[in-house]
Amino acid sequence: MFKIPFFKKNKNKTDHIDHIENVPxxxxxxxxxxxxWAKKKGLPRFAGHKQGMDNVRNIVRRANNRGIKILTMYAFSTENWKRPRDEVDYIMKLPKEFIHNYLPELIQENVRIQTIGDFNLLPAHTKQAVNEAKERTKSNDGLILNIALNYGSRGEILQAVQQLVKEVESDKLSPDTIDEQVLAKYLYTTGLKDPDLVIRTSGEQRLSNFLLWQVAYAEFWFTDKYWPDFDDEAFDKALLDYQNRKRRFGGLTNKK
Structure with a gap:
């Protein structure tokens, strides 16, 4: 079982290291x-998105330190296009800024960047920045930073079904051979292990069209903290809480 150094809370203070198992x-x-977050501080929404982008770097670094193998971050949903045009335009510029500021560090930390989502509607400059990050980190074999960009789970499942139908119609696939494993190969996340733990910030407790198929047996952890305030301590708290979960996957735990 993989073990990592973990800061365990004691009297409201992170003051010593303990070893834990069962890291997601x-x-x-x-x-x-x-x-x-921005509104609470009297700042424009743009400032919140900028601070949120900077916090991605912090949590990626923490996840890497904690031994997480895959970190999927919901950056922009297919529904987010409904936001004001100037806000969307600003968000679409953030990948380039993120890469300029933090890509060298991610490369040094052996992080590999991947993406899931429909790239067809993304601006050319966003695609270019993301493709550069993927290309420059493709040889890294450490933490996978999987960015969900223009991602929607219903659309993902729909396109998977459409592809399966085409395969059947062209006699490349028999309907009798289609099971969960086959369908999963047509999802954006093919090749990736399903999430063990889903974290949502800001006090909301819903999935918002995020990985509906993949999180069927994931554990959920919610916090009232806004994303820009979600720090190392909050991340560790989620991991520590995960240690106490009993994952039965529909069965019963073995009695000793």
Whole structure:
């Protein structure tokens, strides 16, 4: 069992290191609350998105330190296009800024960047920045930073079904051979382990069209903290809480 150094809370103070087991391999985060964080501080929403982007770097570094193998971060949903045009335009510029500021560090930390989502509607400059990050980190074999960009789970499942139908119609696939494993190969997340732990910030307690198929047996952890305020201590708290979960996957635990 993989063990990592873990800061265990004692009398409201993180003051000593303990060893824990059962670290989640794949953590997925719904990064929510950038706009509300900015409003609370009397700042424009843009400031919240900027602070949220900077916090991605912090949590990636923490996840890497804690031995997480895959970190999926919900950066922009297919529904987010409904936001004001100037806000969307600003968000679409953040990948380039993120890469300029933090890509060298991610490369040094052996992080590999991947993405899930429909890239067809993304601006050219966003695609270019993301593709550069993926290309420059493709040889890294450490933490996978999986960015969900223009992602929607219903659309993902729909396109998977459409592809399966085409395969059947062209006699490349028999309907009798289609099971959960086959369908999963047509999802954006093919090749990735399903999330073990889903974290959502800002006090909301819903999935918002995020990895509906993949999180069927994931554990959920919610916090009232807005994403820009979600720090190392909060992340550790989620991991520590995960240690106490009993994952039965529909069965019963073995009695000793």
């Amino acid at each position: 391999e794949h953590v997925a985060i719904i990064m929510d609350g950038n706009g509300r």
